[in-house]
Amino acid sequence: MRRYLRLLGIQLRASTAISLQYRVEFLGEGALAFFWSLWSLVPLLVVFGHRSAVAGWSFEEALVVMGWFTFMKGILEGAVNPSLTSVVDAIRKGTLDFVLLKPADAQFLVSTAKFEPWRVVDIAGALAIFVFAFHRMGRVPSPAHALAALTLLVCAAWTLYSLWILVVSAAFFVVKVDNLSFLFSSIFDAARWPVTVFRGAWRVVFTFVVPLALMTTYPALALLGRLEVRTAALAVAGAVAFGYLARLVWKRAIGHYTSASS
Amino acid sequence: MGDSTMVRRAPRVIPGAQSVGAPLRISGYLPRVLRTLRALPTMLRVGLAEAVAYRAEFLVWLLSTNMPLVMLALWSAVARDAPVGRFGQSDFTAYFLAALVVRLMTGAWVIWELTFEIRQGTLAFRLLRPVHPLITYACENLAAIPLRFVLSLPAVGALLFTVGGDHVTRDPLLLGLFPLTLLGAWLITFLAMSIVGALAFYVDSAGSVFEIWMGLFGVFSGYLVPLELFPGWVTALSRVLPFRYMLAFPVEMLIGMQTRQRALTELAVQWLFVVVLGSLAVGAWRLGLRRFAAFGG
Numbered sequence: 001m002r003r004y005l006r007l008l009g010i011q012l013r014a015s016t017a018i019s020l021q022y023r024v025e026f027l028g029e030g031a032l033a034f035f036w037s038l039w040s041l042v043p044l045l046v047v048f049g050h051r052s053a054v055a056g057w058s059f060e061e062a063l064v065v066m067g068w069f070t071f072m073k074g075i076l077e078g079a080v081n082p083s084l085t086s087v088v089d090a091i092r093k094g095t096l097d098f099v100l101l102k103p104a105d106a107q108f109l110v111s112t113a114k115f116e117p118w119r120v121v122d123i124a125g126a127l128a129i130f131v132f133a134f135h136r137m138g139r140v141p142s143p144a145h146a147l148a149a150l151t152l153l154v155c156a157a158w159t160l161y162s163l164w165i166l167v168v169s170a171a172f173f174v175v176k177v178d179n180l181s182f183l184f185s186s187i188f189d190a191a192r193w194p195v196t197v198f199r200g201a202w203r204v205v206f207t208f209v210v211p212l213a214l215m216t217t218y219p220a221l222a223l224l225g226r227l228e229v230r231t232a233a234l235a236v237a238g239a240v241a242f243g244y245l246a247r248l249v250w251k252r253a254i255g256h257y258t259s260a261s262s
Numbered sequence: 263m264g265d266s267t268m269v270r271r272a273p274r275v276i277p278g279a280q281s282v283g284a285p286l287r288i289s290g291y292l293p294r295v296l297r298t299l300r301a302l303p304t305m306l307r308v309g310l311a312e313a314v315a316y317r318a319e320f321l322v323w324l325l326s327t328n329m330p331l332v333m334l335a336l337w338s339a340v341a342r343d344a345p346v347g348r349f350g351q352s353d354f355t356a357y358f359l360a361a362l363v364v365r366l367m368t369g370a371w372v373i374w375e376l377t378f379e380i381r382q383g384t385l386a387f388r389l390l391r392p393v394h395p396l397i398t399y400a401c402e403n404l405a406a407i408p409l410r411f412v413l414s415l416p417a418v419g420a421l422l423f424t425v426g427g428d429h430v431t432r433d434p435l436l437l438g439l440f441p442l443t444l445l446g447a448w449l450i451t452f453l454a455m456s457i458v459g460a461l462a463f464y465v466d467s468a469g470s471v472f473e474i475w476m477g478l479f480g481v482f483s484g485y486l487v488p489l490e491l492f493p494g495w496v497t498a499l500s501r502v503l504p505f506r507y508m509l510a511f512p513v514e515m516l517i518g519m520q521t522r523q524r525a526l527t528e529l530a531v532q533w534l535f536v537v538v539l540g541s542l543a544v545g546a547w548r549l550g551l552r553r554f555a556a557f558g559g
Contacts, residue, residue, distance in 0.1 A: 047336070
């Protein structure tokens with residue numbers, strides 16, 4: 001365990017060093033990320049310019065969901081997406097051999113291969129949105145609620161990561177999955193809205209198949225103190241089950257890996 | 263795009279053709295146009311075959327155009343109790359289904375190919391052909407439209423079934439002009455991509471410039487929010503930007519939200535944008551290619 005923590009530290013340092021090499025790009029991407037966090041608020045502002053509440057969500061509450069979306073997007077694009085995109089490349093070119101040869105768990109190594117530190121800007125943006133939303137509501141979240149929200153955040157990140165592992169596992173079977181990642185991001189975009197906005201089939205898909213509800217709506221509800229304990233417990237159980245499934249599929253998929261040269 | 267496709271598509275060598283490194287300097291304008299016209303059917307056929315060959319990949323690309331459906335769900339929830347502006351629930355359904363159809367039909371992906379080929383240097387293969395590279399790109403993208411149409415039929419069906427004929431314009435002239443507006447919208451998308459893509463001759467990350475373009479598109483084209491629902495100044499601003507003519511204009515015309523007079527005026531503006539962007543694209547390419555030659559030579 002300690003060994004893996006140390007490895008994680010090394011991988012993080014390497015990624016930071018690499019991105020600091022390109023300082024102008026670092027600043028540019030940071031500024032761009034900040035701009036996008038603000039820009040993505042436009043539809044929300046328009047919707048709530050016409051209505052004071054939508055599907056039972058007030059403007060401030062919907063802002064909290066948007067905050068979690070920004071947060072998760074930061075995690076997705078800063079920690080999950082870059083490494084896993086490089087795995088897909090490694091599978092296609094056969095350079096995954098070098099990873100498999102190393103004396104550490106392959107899933108761990110490929111998942112921590114690359115980070116994009118400037119995505120911290122997204123997380124800062126998310127925190128700013130939370131502060132603004134709660135300031136408008138005139139209250140602060142209670143410590144218990146904040147703790148519940150943090151627990152759900154871990155679950156959400158874990159689910160997101162597991163989903164991605166499933167997508168990457170597909171790369172062992174069908175080589176070209178970079179457009180699957182594009183599809184995934186486009187679906188993830190729907191997570192910026194509270195899941196109760198969606199009805200019927202959409203809601204079922206976004207709760208169980210691609211658990212967007214778990215990623216943004218539940219943590220937001222927890223932070224607002226509106227989440228039932230039962231739902232929270234189910235969410236945690238769901239995240240654990242998802243992670244386990246992803247691990248199983250990864251194990252099976254990597255058995256199918258045939259180096260490019262063989 | 264493997265090398266095999268390159269070989270398969272290798273053009274017949276036409277005697278007397280010069281390198282297209284300087285496509286616009288060949289003496290005699292007419293022979294060049296004729297030659298391009300003669301090559302067009304073949305290029306389109308090859309493009310279609312390619313789209314069909316990579317159909318699974320193609321389908322995934324199309325499926326990632328799901329934003330209008332999400333926005334449809336959202337705006338329906340907003341309009342459940344009372345209409346927003348002049349949009350009721352069924353108007354939103356018509357608007358976003360039509361937006362889905364227009365977006366599916368007018369998509370282009372030339373920017374990704376362009377930046378990739380310029381960086382990798384494989385653009386040189388295209389320059390060897392006696393046809394301007396912009397035209398070959400255009401053919402590849404255009405040729406996929408029949409397939410796009412087939413795959414967007416479910417959305418067309420949903421549009422007609424759920425909201426029926428009330429929400430499709432009755433004006434035969436406007437219905438007849440609809441394909442023309444689609445072509446205009448596609449051309450604006452394609453030409454803008456070509457211009458931004460030509461930046462890759464100079465800088466490494468033309469992709470992030472295009473991201474900004476897409477961000478502006480999201481807001482000013484009516485893709486996320488019908489333009490009427492914005493504050494007045496945004497709506498006014500959107501009329502002088504190209505984005506509206508890539509999506510909102512064909513959509514509003516199709517679902518009968520525009521009078522004939524208005525629609526004809528906007529059609530003229532749309533094609534004005536096409537002409538302006540077209541000449542910009544040709545200019546940007548002429549400058550960029552000079553630089554590309556310097557790279558390789």
